[in-house]
Amino acid sequence: EAGVVQSPRYKIIEKKQPVAFWCNPISGHNTLYWYLQNLGQGPELLIRYENEEAVDDSQLPKDRFSAERLKGVDSTLKIQPAELGDSAVYLCASSQTGTTDTQYFGPGTRLTVL
């Protein structure tokens, strides 16, 4: 079992450029999460999916961030355009049901915006 897979692992872009992150959850996990982790901080939830439905996106900055989870499996998080303050680690996690089940985290994508 590979666990939660994320790509790319590292991304360096210039400000105002678009960027996309991809996540493949553990097979059979219906719930998928995207977290933002700033340097020296704990993860903060951006969006949660139950299958293909975004059920909690209240923390997602919708003016520049978007996400999708087609067919309820893989997910993509996009930023357009990126700003300097978006430099952070973007974590994906999955769980079986999203209520009391353990969340399993991916390795994260470290984004640097120049």
Add this chain to the structure above:
Amino acid sequence: AQRVTQPEKLLSVFKGAPVELKCNYSYSGSPELFWYVQYSRQRLQLLLRHISRESIKGFTADLNKGETSFHLKKPFAQEEDSAMYYCALASGSARQLTFGSGTQLTVLP
């Protein structure tokens, strides 16, 4: 709103010494607390949860509702315990996780 506070950014102890990582929370509902750990070059993973009342890798944590605390303890620290530890609170109907800012534990030889 819920909040998790980990007052120590860095904590160093010698091998064999007891260790306690502090976690305090603020939440008006029924709390569910967790400790997550991230070893060097590894992904974030669950260490333990209070409802399980179990000991993992020698670590225990007791939920103290009166003091709103969930401190992580181990009587004899090992070098392999060196890692970043995050306390997290599950809240709301969806049990959304709120994380503390983490404590970097270093166990010295």
